[in-house]
Amino acid sequence: xxxxxxVVGAGFIGRSWAMVFSKAGHHVSxxxxxxxxxxxxxxxxxxxxxxxxxxxxxxxxxxxxxxxQPYKTLEGAVxxxxxxxxxxxxxxxxxxKLFSQMDELLPETTILAxxxxxxxxxxxxxxMKGAGRIIVAHPANPPYxxxxxxxxxxxxxxxxxxxxxxxxxxAADMEVITINKEIKGFVLNRLQVALLNEAFKxxxxxxxSGADLDKTIKHGLGLRWSIMGPMETIDLNAPGGIRDYxxxxxxxxxxxxxxxxxxxxxxxxxxxxxxxxxxxxxxxNDLRERARxxxxxxxxxxxxxxxxxxxxxx
Amino acid sequence: xxxxxxVVGAGFIGRSWAMVFSKAGHHVSxxxxxxxxxxxxxxxxxxxxxxxxxxxxxxxxxxxxxxxQPYKTLEGAVxxxxxxxxxxxxxxxxxxKLFSQMDELLPETTILAxxxxxxxxxxxxxxMKGAGRIIVAHPANPPYxxxxxxxxxxxxxxxxxxxxxxxxxxAADMEVITINKEIKGFVLNRLQVALLNEAFKxxxxxxxSGADLDKTIKHGLGLRWSIMGPMETIDLNAPGGIRDYxxxxxxxxxxxxxxxxxxxxxxxxxxxxxxxxxxxxxxxNDLRERARxxxxxxxxxxxxxxxxxxxxxx
Numbered sequence: 001x002x003x004x005x006x007v008v009g010a011g012f013i014g015r016s017w018a019m020v021f022s023k024a025g026h027h028v029s030x031x032x033x034x035x036x037x038x039x040x041x042x043x044x045x046x047x048x049x050x051x052x053x054x055x056x057x058x059x060x061x062x063x064x065x066x067x068x069q070p071y072k073t074l075e076g077a078v079x080x081x082x083x084x085x086x087x088x089x090x091x092x093x094x095x096x097k098l099f100s101q102m103d104e105l106l107p108e109t110t111i112l113a114x115x116x117x118x119x120x121x122x123x124x125x126x127x128m129k130g131a132g133r134i135i136v137a138h139p140a141n142p143p144y145x146x147x148x149x150x151x152x153x154x155x156x157x158x159x160x161x162x163x164x165x166x167x168x169x170x171a172a173d174m175e176v177i178t179i180n181k182e183i184k185g186f187v188l189n190r191l192q193v194a195l196l197n198e199a200f201k202x203x204x205x206x207x208x209s210g211a212d213l214d215k216t217i218k219h220g221l222g223l224r225w226s227i228m229g230p231m232e233t234i235d236l237n238a239p240g241g242i243r244d245y246x247x248x249x250x251x252x253x254x255x256x257x258x259x260x261x262x263x264x265x266x267x268x269x270x271x272x273x274x275x276x277x278x279x280x281x282x283x284x285n286d287l288r289e290r291a292r293x294x295x296x297x298x299x300x301x302x303x304x305x306x307x308x309x310x311x312x313x314x
Numbered sequence: 315x316x317x318x319x320x321v322v323g324a325g326f327i328g329r330s331w332a333m334v335f336s337k338a339g340h341h342v343s344x345x346x347x348x349x350x351x352x353x354x355x356x357x358x359x360x361x362x363x364x365x366x367x368x369x370x371x372x373x374x375x376x377x378x379x380x381x382x383q384p385y386k387t388l389e390g391a392v393x394x395x396x397x398x399x400x401x402x403x404x405x406x407x408x409x410x411k412l413f414s415q416m417d418e419l420l421p422e423t424t425i426l427a428x429x430x431x432x433x434x435x436x437x438x439x440x441x442m443k444g445a446g447r448i449i450v451a452h453p454a455n456p457p458y459x460x461x462x463x464x465x466x467x468x469x470x471x472x473x474x475x476x477x478x479x480x481x482x483x484x485a486a487d488m489e490v491i492t493i494n495k496e497i498k499g500f501v502l503n504r505l506q507v508a509l510l511n512e513a514f515k516x517x518x519x520x521x522x523s524g525a526d527l528d529k530t531i532k533h534g535l536g537l538r539w540s541i542m543g544p545m546e547t548i549d550l551n552a553p554g555g556i557r558d559y560x561x562x563x564x565x566x567x568x569x570x571x572x573x574x575x576x577x578x579x580x581x582x583x584x585x586x587x588x589x590x591x592x593x594x595x596x597x598x599n600d601l602r603e604r605a606r607x608x609x610x611x612x613x614x615x616x617x618x619x620x621x622x623x624x625x626x627x628x
Contacts, residue, residue, distance in 0.1 A: 118566050140534045141551055148534035175533035177526035185570045187522050187530050192544070193570045194512035195505055199544055208501050212491035214543020216501050219489035220454045220462035222543070225536030227611045229528020230506070230513055235592050236605045237455060243589045246582050252432050254580035256499045256507045263575045266568035268560050275557045278549050291550045296626050297541045304618040312610050 001171070002026055006078040008098065009033075009087030010041035010070075013115050016143035017085045018045060022067040023058055023144075024172035030070050031077035033088075038070050048144070055299040074098075078106055083168060085137065087115045095124050103130040111161055111168075113137040117189060120182045122154035131156035135165055138186055139174075145298040150186045152179040198260050203274055210277045226301070315485065316340055320392040322412065323347075323401030324355035324384075327429050330457035331399045333363060336381040337372055337458075338486035344384050345391035347402075352384050362458070369613040388412075392420055397482060399451065401429045409438050417444040425475055425482075427451040431503060434496045436468035445470035449479055452500055453488075459612040464500045466493040512574050517588055524591045540615070 005021040007014050010032035018028045032038040046065060053061040071077035078084050084102060088094050095114060102112055112134045114124055125134035135153045140146040149169050153162055166176045179186055185193060203210045224233050231242065238245035264270065282290060319335040321328050324346035332342045346352040360379060367375040385391035392398050398416055402408050409428060416426055426448045428438055439448035449467045454460040463483050467476055480490045493500055499507060517524045538547050545556065552559035578584065596604060 140538075146534055146537055148530055150530070175529050177522060177529050179522055181519075181521050183516075183521050184573060185566070187516060187527060188534050189567070190512055190516065190570055190574070191509055191527075191530065192535060193567045194574055195509045196544055196548070196567070197571045197574070198504055198508035202497075202501060202504065203545075205495075207495055207497050208491060208493055210545045213501060213505075214545050215489050215491050216462055216464070216505065217539045217543040218541065220460055220502050221506060222536060222539030222541075223460055223612065223615060224454075224608075225531045226540035227532065227536075227608060227615065229531040229536070230510055231517075231524045231528050231588065231592065232596075232604075234510070235596070236601060236608055239601075241589070241598055241601055242592050243582055243585065246580065246585050250580040250582060252499065253503070253507045253510070254577075256504055257511045257577050257580065259498060260504070260508055260511070261575050261577045263568075263571050266560065266564040266571065268557055268564060271557065271560050274545065275555070278545065278556050282546075282549070284555055287550060287553075287555055290546075293626060294538075294541060294550055297622055298537065300622050300626065301537060301541065301618070304615070308611055308614050312607060312614065 003082040003168075004029065004080050006031065006071075006081040006084040007087065008074065008077065008084055008102075009115075010038050011087060013139065013141075013143060014085070014087035015041055015045055015048065016139070017087065017115070018068050019049060019052070019064065019144040020172055020174065021083075021085075022064045023052075026067065026172070028068045029077040029081065030068055031072075031074055033074075035072055038072065042068075042070050051295070052144075052299070055296065056303055057299055074101065075105060078102055078110075081106070081110055083111045083113065085113050085115060090116060090118055092119050092123050095119060099124055099134060100128055103128045103134075106130075108133055111135065111165055113165065115139060115143075118185065120154070120184075121152055121157060122182060125154050125156060132158040133161050135161050136186075137165060137169065138188070140188060142295065142298075145295060145302065147173060147175045148188065149174045149176050150179055150188060151176055152182060152186055154182065197263070200266075200271065200274070201260075201264065203277075204264075204270065210274055211281060226305075317396040317482075318343065318394050320345065320385075320395035320398040321401065322388065322391065322398060322416075323429075324352050325401060327453065327455075327457060328399070328401035329355055329359055329362065330453070331401065331429070332359060332382050333366070333378065333458040334486055334488065335399075336378045337366075340381065340486070342382045343391040343395065344382055345386075345388055347388075349386055352386065356382075356384050365609070366458075366613070369610065370617055371613055388415065389419060392416055392424075395420070395424055397425045397427065399427050399429060404430060404432055406433050406437050409433060413438055413448060414442055417442045417448075420444075422447055425449065425479055427479065429453060429457075432499065434468070434498075435466055435471060436496060439468050439470060446472040447475050449475050450500075451479060451483065452502070454502060456609065456612075459609060459616065461487060461489045462502065463488045463490050464493055464502060465490055466496060466500055468496065511577070514585065514588070515574075515578065517591075518578075518584065524588055525595060540619075 002025045005026045006029045007018045021028045049064050052058045121136045125131040138150040140148050169176045234245045235242040316339045319340045320343045321332045336342045363378050366372045428450050435450045439445040452464040454462050483490045548559045549556040
């Protein structure tokens with residue numbers, strides 16, 4: 001089952017993928033166009049992997065690290081790879097150049113996947129000989145702690161590519177969803193945007209403070225949504241299931257949806273107050289430490305979910 | 315600190331409040347207009363409280379149960395109460411009748427709170443002598459497992475009422491947010507509606523299956539949101555905080571928000587396919603057992619959060 005996986009781009013997302021694939025037993029070749037970034041990445045990986053070990057999420061740090069090899073050339077990194085995961089800058093020209101180079105270098109059996117969060121697959125693969133094996137595999141942040149991956153192909157992407165991508169990623173303990181038509185922002189960010197769009201208005205209009213809005217999710221909706229998605233949530237919130245729920249709440253919720261439909265510009269000047277409020281709660285210099293706290297909490301939550309899945313079922 | 319709290323209406327929400335207040339050490343008088351429902355409620359409470367005990371969330375079942383007394387008259391239940399939590403049907407006439415009756419019965423020092431999820435406080439309290447001590451305290455479902463409470467007063471509600479409500483509920487381990495202006499659906503349901511409105515479109519348009527959409531939240535956004543709210547989430551997702559995040563993603567997210575602004579009717583006929591898909595995943599007869607599973611998972615998650623709060627900080 002162990003294969004060679006190439007990770008192209010050794011920034012935070014690339015490093016996360018390297019951990020995911022190495023944890024699954026694959027041999028990972030890590031490439032970055034910048035040799036300094038590459039050697040720094042190896043140091044950072046050591047820290048992250050030690051963290052995973054001390055938090056009980058992996059059994060051997062050395063095994064994981066031992067399977068990740070840095071490569072100074074793209075050619076060396078991708079040679080004989082079963083899968084390439086690309087994590088370059090979010091720039092369509094850069095990505096097209098990279099994919100067309102890899103498309104030339106690699107046999108059609110190698111899947112070429114992009115981590116892009118914003119560029120449609122066809123903008124990357126359009127017109128390439130091997131467009132059928134090119135796909136977007138968009139992870140969440142941070143990918144080594146949040147298992148979700150969104151697969152989104154271009155119209156040219158072969159069904160077999162999607163099938164094999166799902167298989168390989170699921171075998172690496174990722175939770176994979178398939179997006180059937182190309183759409184801006186895929187699914188995760190569209191859902192996030194829908195919620196944020198309303199959240200910003202509520203805070204801007206003085207209905208609720210940003211801190212209180214955060215509490216509403218953290219101690220309310222977010223707890224349920226960490227166990228089950230929004231569809232299952234409402235399916236369980238009325239005795240007759242989702243239809244019963246929508247019959248009860250549909251009219252009231254439609255009236256709310258209508259109020260929410262206006263769009264205000266997502267201009268940063270609009271968000272100055274929110275920024276000020278956040279900085280009072282958390283000075284800019286504390287963000288790094290708080291992100292570490294988040295990651296430790298996510299690791300503990302991952303352990304908890306694994307135990308609960310075993311004990312109570314999924 | 316132990317006070318007398320009256321819970322009016324012994325359905326699921328009323329019973330949950332009875333547990334919350336009893337757990338906090340208060341003496342709870344439980345009233346229902348229907349004596350059969352009242353005695354049934356006492357039996358159900360015994361089952362729920364045993365569940366809390368066996369899941370390690372309370373130390374003594376008998377203590378909790380011993381502090382909850384059923385009352386067959388409203389007058390008896392509310393007499394000498396510090397706080398009344400109302401959980402009658404979601405009908406403004408019924409609620410107005412009840413509140414006006416209680417407003418006559420009780421001194422101005424008693425806070426009268428409604429659990430309504432949809433009726434603005436002023437529609438209930440408008441014109442009443444004691445409108446200043448009437449407030450909405452809207453919990454999430456199920457209230458004894460999700461700590462969030464939304465406080466929403468009418469313009470007549472006194473600041474002191476809001477202050478005392480927050481104090482009493484926080485002392486009962488609830489997480490309290492204050493809504494500064496009356497608004498349809500308060501905050502929790504407005505955020506849920508915003509997300510559902512987009513979720514339904516994505517499923518209806520065949521972009522993603524309902525099951526995959528659920529995975530996106532359960533294994534992605536929901537994990538983060540169970541640890542921190544959406545504002546803190548984006549504040550940590552760019553090195554320079556929320557402003558930096560919005561500078562990076564604002565334009566792309568605004569384009570998505572524009573696409574999302576159209577409203578389709580929340581007519582149940584629109585949701586037949588979603589209902590069919592859910593029923594394939596989970597037959598209607600399995601919903602009850604699944605809701606029990608959800609509650610056990612929420613209890614385990616609550617224990618996990620308590621431990622993690624201690625270990626890593628909040």
